[in-house]
Amino acid sequence: MISFNFKNTYFFWVFISVFGFISCSDKSSNKTSHKNTEVSQNLTHDSLSYTNVNNSLITSYPKNYIHLIKDKVVGVVGNQTSIVKNKNNDFTHLIDTLVSLKINIKKVFSPEHGFRGKADAGEKITDGIDLKTGLPIISLYGKNKKPTQAQLEGLDIVIFDIQDVGVRFYTYISTLHYVMEACAEKNIPLLIIDRPNPNAHYIDGPFLEIKHTSFVGMHPVPLVYGMTIGEYATMINGEKWLKNGIQCDLTVMPLKNYTHQTPYSLPIKPSPNLPNDVSINLYPSLGFFEGTTVSAGRGTEIQFQIFGAPYLPKDIFTFSFRPKANDGAKYPKFKGELCYGKDLRKIKKLDKVELKWLIEAYKESTNKSTFFNKFLTKLAGTEKLRQQIEKGMNTDEIRAGWQKDIEKFKKIREKYLIYD
Known part of the structure; x- marks a missing residue:
């Protein structure tokens, strides 16, 4: 179930320089509305040039969706990118912010690379404890990638707040899939804090064939799909990609003043090996x-x-x-x-x-x-790429083979877009 509500929303303006576009999320309900606390790992804003940068991106603050989580038992799926810009123009982790607002957080779930975002790609991560808040941190990249029914027991709502980069083999959207599926099976609403996609300005790459589904590619989409994580979640729901076509009770807190062509520079690196x-x-x-x-x-x-x-x-x-x-x-x-x-x-x-x-x-x-x-x-997501390169095909010939699937995907994608 998906809905949007832009009423009674508290915004604050984030002024952004060319190399300092701030990560964000907004309010609004999209049926389609963190852990430790160190916000380090600042991204290096380097030689990649940006032009025509929108100088104001409105970021959602938890007060915009407090009515959805107040007096609820809350779980949070997040990592080092789950940050909120505060009145002093610096960042506070979402977990710290919610705790300060007296929100009853009971469990925290972390994706690949862990809660602090420092683990190796593919490294199994064990459960732990957030030293500042004492909250249990449950790894979704250890003994299980999907939250178990026992791990979700007692929760009234789950918040998902992770910065994605818009690439199919980047596993945060796979974690999203399993969180949505587990919440749907447990009848727990899921609240996604949407964030910009730094690779949203194009759609390209080989299309995943279902027989090659894995944790680095779960859905029949091009490698680069041009959607925010909130939009992608609505597509997972709408296309019935969850097990047995089950539907997640989903709310997305959208961005304001954002388009897919809006240049975006991350303030926190999303994983250890994507530093800038x-x-x-x-x-x-x-x-x-x-x-x-x-x-x-x-x-x-x-x-x-x-x-x-x-x-x-x-x-x-x-x-x-x-x-x-x-x-x-x-x-x-x-x-x-x-x-x-x-x-x-x-x-x-x-x-x-x-x-x-x-x-x-x-x-x-x-x-x-x-x-x-x-x-x-x-x-x-296919054996074709290897076969084509081994046959000596050039880039234009290989790319030509992607276009039919890309055009078909664009029509599907269009149904779930929140932004221009």
Whole structure:
């Protein structure tokens, strides 16, 4: 069930510089209206240029939806990005804000990378306790990815507040799916605090085939789908993608003064290996290297802005780096080895999924038979991408094969858009 209500909403204006577009959410009910507390990991607003930036994005404050959670037993799904801008123009974690408003929070659920957002990609995370509030933190990336009925027991409503980046293989939308499904099965309403999608300005990439469904791709959508997490949730509901077509009682608190073309720069990095705007923009294109024998920069401080491998010819791949263990990459690919590749930090902002780097690395690899691994199929959502590259198809030929599915998806997407 989905509804919107823009009445009696308290807004405050956030003035944003070109490199400091503030993360946000708004009020309004969309049937379609955090844990620890350190808000560190500030994003580096770097060389990715923005033009025509809207100078005012209105952010929702919890007072806008307090009527939905007051006198309720509340669960929160969130991480380090679940922040609220306060009157002093700095950030407070949503959990701290709600506790200060005397909201009865009983449980906190965390996605991949954990509550503080520091765990490695794919690293299993155990349950824990928020040291400041004493609240139990239940991992949704450990022994179970879907909240159990026992874990939801006693809750009247669940709040979902996580910053997404709009890429199918970024697992926060998979966590969203399972949270929606569990809440629907337990008849618990779900309140989503919507946030801008930094990759909302285009729709592109290979379409997921249902037979290749996994936690890094749960829905039949293009790799880059151009929707906020609130819009995406309404699509999950509307297309009946939850188990047995069950429907979640969903409310979305939408953004104000936002469009899909609004440039957006995250104030908090959404995960350890997406440290800045450039990495977020390049992530859909360089993420495919996770399914190959090439490094996408894990184990450096410029993850998903470079790529390389020890075997690539250094006369062609003139940038070098040596991965080492760091936050988010305890055991990076080619740890301690000198890699040759390319530095993409200065490229123009992308508005498509770029395949040329993947194809170039494949062509120059010393062992093409082992270049791709099975994970590439999960990332791409299809075996076709690997097969096409191995056949020698160029980027235009491969991209042409995506267009029919993309156009079909755009018609589905249109039904669930909250913003222009």
